[in-house]
Amino acid sequence: MDWLTTVDHKKIGILYFAAGGFFFIVGGIEALLIRLQLMFPMGANGESWFLDGQTYNEIMTMHGTTMIFLAAMPLIFGLMNAVVPLQIGARDVAFPFLNSLGFWTFFFGGVLLNISWFTGTVPDIGWTAYAPLSGEEFSGTGSDYYAIGLQIAGIGTLVGGINFLVTIINMRAPGMTFMRMPLFTWTSFITSGIILFAFPALAVGLIYISFDRLFDANFFVTATGGNAVLWEHIFWIFGHPEVYILILPAFGAISEVLPTFARKRLFGYSSMVFATALIGFLSFMVWAHHMFTVGMGDIANALFGVATMLIAIPTGIKVFNWLFTIWGGNIQFTTAMLYATSFIPTFVMGGVTGVMLAIPPADFQFHDSYFVVAHFHYVIVGGIVLSLLAAVYYWWPKMFGRMLNETLGKWSFWLFFIGFHLTFFIQHFLGLWGMPRRVFTYLPNQGWDTANFVSTIGAFFMAAGVIVILINVIISIKGPKAPADPWDGRTLEWSIPSPSPEYNFKQLPLVRGLDAFWLEKMDGKKEMTPAEPLGPIHMPSPSILPFFMSLGLFIAGFGFMYRGYEFESMFINNLFGNNIIAISGLAITFVCMFLRSVYDDHGYHIEVEELQKEG
Numbered sequence: 001m002d003w004l005t006t007v008d009h010k011k012i013g014i015l016y017f018a019a020g021g022f023f024f025i026v027g028g029i030e031a032l033l034i035r036l037q038l039m040f041p042m043g044a045n046g047e048s049w050f051l052d053g054q055t056y057n058e059i060m061t062m063h064g065t066t067m068i069f070l071a072a073m074p075l076i077f078g079l080m081n082a083v084v085p086l087q088i089g090a091r092d093v094a095f096p097f098l099n100s101l102g103f104w105t106f107f108f109g110g111v112l113l114n115i116s117w118f119t120g121t122v123p124d125i126g127w128t129a130y131a132p133l134s135g136e137e138f139s140g141t142g143s144d145y146y147a148i149g150l151q152i153a154g155i156g157t158l159v160g161g162i163n164f165l166v167t168i169i170n171m172r173a174p175g176m177t178f179m180r181m182p183l184f185t186w187t188s189f190i191t192s193g194i195i196l197f198a199f200p201a202l203a204v205g206l207i208y209i210s211f212d213r214l215f216d217a218n219f220f221v222t223a224t225g226g227n228a229v230l231w232e233h234i235f236w237i238f239g240h241p242e243v244y245i246l247i248l249p250a251f252g253a254i255s256e257v258l259p260t261f262a263r264k265r266l267f268g269y270s271s272m273v274f275a276t277a278l279i280g281f282l283s284f285m286v287w288a289h290h291m292f293t294v295g296m297g298d299i300a301n302a303l304f305g306v307a308t309m310l311i312a313i314p315t316g317i318k319v320f321n322w323l324f325t326i327w328g329g330n331i332q333f334t335t336a337m338l339y340a341t342s343f344i345p346t347f348v349m350g351g352v353t354g355v356m357l358a359i360p361p362a363d364f365q366f367h368d369s370y371f372v373v374a375h376f377h378y379v380i381v382g383g384i385v386l387s388l389l390a391a392v393y394y395w396w397p398k399m400f401g402r403m404l405n406e407t408l409g410k411w412s413f414w415l416f417f418i419g420f421h422l423t424f425f426i427q428h429f430l431g432l433w434g435m436p437r438r439v440f441t442y443l444p445n446q447g448w449d450t451a452n453f454v455s456t457i458g459a460f461f462m463a464a465g466v467i468v469i470l471i472n473v474i475i476s477i478k479g480p481k482a483p484a485d486p487w488d489g490r491t492l493e494w495s496i497p498s499p500s501p502e503y504n505f506k507q508l509p510l511v512r513g514l515d516a517f518w519l520e521k522m523d524g525k526k527e528m529t530p531a532e533p534l535g536p537i538h539m540p541s542p543s544i545l546p547f548f549m550s551l552g553l554f555i556a557g558f559g560f561m562y563r564g565y566e567f568e569s570m571f572i573n574n575l576f577g578n579n580i581i582a583i584s585g586l587a588i589t590f591v592c593m594f595l596r597s598v599y600d601d602h603g604y605h606i607e608v609e610e611l612q613k614e615g
């Protein structure tokens with residue numbers, strides 16, 4: 001019950017981790033099924049050895065959609081929740097209630113999407129849902145699950161982003177100026193800004209798809225005057241910024257782990273900040289590089305190609321700053337540091353193939369081949385997942401108050417890292433040798449058999465790495481208790497106990513510069529200087545309303561999806577056909593909103609005596 005009603009950012013962070021971790025495993029199992037199917041070519045009798053084409057399309061679609069929206073996004077949000085308020089010396093996020101609402105809408109959206117496995121109507125349109133494939137003519141209820149599931153989950157992301165913008169602007173501790181904020185907070189800030197502008201585009205696009213499908217609108221239906229390419233534009237105006245939404249906090253985490261374990265301050269702090277802002281801005285200027293082959297014409301292709309290559313400049317600045325940070329440092333190769341250092345060359349490889357893809361005439365060759373699959377997994381797995389794992393090993397003690405085992409950590413690292421390159425490096429060549437993306441089988445003896453076999457073996461190495469991580473997590477429950485500052489850290493989160501008390505800081509800290517905690521340690525102090533006398537702390541009350549608001553949307557989602565559906569039972573037909581389900585679902589949400597507005601909830605206080613008792 002506690003978990004359903006919590007508005008504490010640390011607990012919400014753990015909820016995001018649990019749900020995102022669960023979906024990561026679901027998406028990972030889907031990836032293994034994809035790789036198993038592609039391990040062998042088509043048999044002599046023309047039969048696929050494992051999956052049929054339809055099932056393959058469903059698994060591939062759900063793999064991509066799950067990994068992006070239900071695994072990577074929530075894991076990033078989990079990290080932001082766990083770390084940002086502590087790093088800026090705040091007691092919580094600006095809107096704790098909204099924070100909980102964001103989590104539950106994401107969660108119910110994800111559940112809705114995955115219920116499609118049980119109704120047998122799984123989305124089969126790729127994670128990009130291109131029109132007209134996603135329209136009524138060519139796809140079934142699965143596309144409704146896609147559009148409505150992502151719509152609900154997207155609300156969660158949008159409110160979460162707004163919440164973090166306000167938190168970082170308003171809740172910083174005394175002395176924590178913008179240019180003293182740790183890099184992870186900076187990247188979370190800019191990511192939240194990108195969310196603010198990118199997610200509405202997705203929301204609008206999904207509404208168009210839903211209207212086309214459920215209410216016979218004509219946004220993307222060419223026959224009645226719609227425009228199918230319009231969807232591609234809308235999708236990528238959201239979709240390209242989306243990849244930066246994911247990668248920027250990953251950059252931020254790397255920028256915290258490297259200085260800590262190289263025992264040097266981050267090289268080029270201000271250039272890192274400006275490079276992040278520049279990437280955030282440019283991320284909106286390049287969407288059409290996904291559409292070079294659509295027929296936009298040479299001028300548009302050239303402009304979008306050049307704009308894309310520009311992003312390599314701020315990104316290069318970051319890479320060199322990371323290298324100079326560890327240069328000459330006193331490096332400690334903890335598990336977190338292994339992941340962080342291995343991230344640099346891996347991510348650079350993904351960046352280099354990105355610049356190759358940005359050359360329009362070259363992209364005519366690479367497009368829709370395995371070269372693209374290799375490219376984006378180098379960025380997504382080699383970039384985002386490696387740095388998320390670095391971040392998990394780094395901040396785990398702060399989140400859970402227990403240490404992860406370093407030996408198991410190193411095993412998991414090598415299994416995952418070797419497995420990753422084994423899986424995806426060879427896919428560059430598969431692409432150059434002509435293997436198309438999104439095919440469920442291929443003829444033997446085209447020179448692709450061995451490479452596909454190798455790629456699948458690599459995927460199983462990665463799976464083994466993930467299993468070792470899970471074992472590590474399970475045994476850490478009984479593992480050694482974490483000290484407040486296990487890594488001799490530089491930023492504020494390490495100045496308070498692990499796990500931190502519900503109010504985070506008994507007294508708000510006074511920040512005197514960048515790497516605030518490190519500065520105090522250099523002055524021979526063990527704690528931050530407080531910026532306020534000890535006083536009662538105001539806390540928000542827990543609430544079940546966010547859970548029910550999201551549940552209402554979830555029910556309404558089914559109501560809309562099945563309003564035109566023919567059920568066996570007349571009773572159910574009537575419920576859905578007359579919009580009773582849809583209206584009841586929305587009613588639940590609105591009643592909760594009403595309750596929230598009319599009941600004044602002033603929260604409660606933790607009194608000074610209590611704070612003193614806790615020491």
Ligand code: HEM
Binds near residue numbers: 063067071072126127
């Ligand atoms: C961890 C091991 C992973 C393996 C072995 C793997 C494997 C694959 C394969 C083989 C495909 C191509 C399917 C096809 O084109 O027919 C694919 C597609 C895709 N993967 Fe992964 N993947 C992994 C992790 C991830 C992660 C972590 C993400 C994102 C966070 C991700 C995002 C995607 C996306 C967006 C697609 C495109 C789906 C589509 O074409 O609609 N993958 N994956």
Ligand SMILES: [Cu+2]
Binds near residue numbers: 239240286287289290
């Ligand atoms: Cu892009």
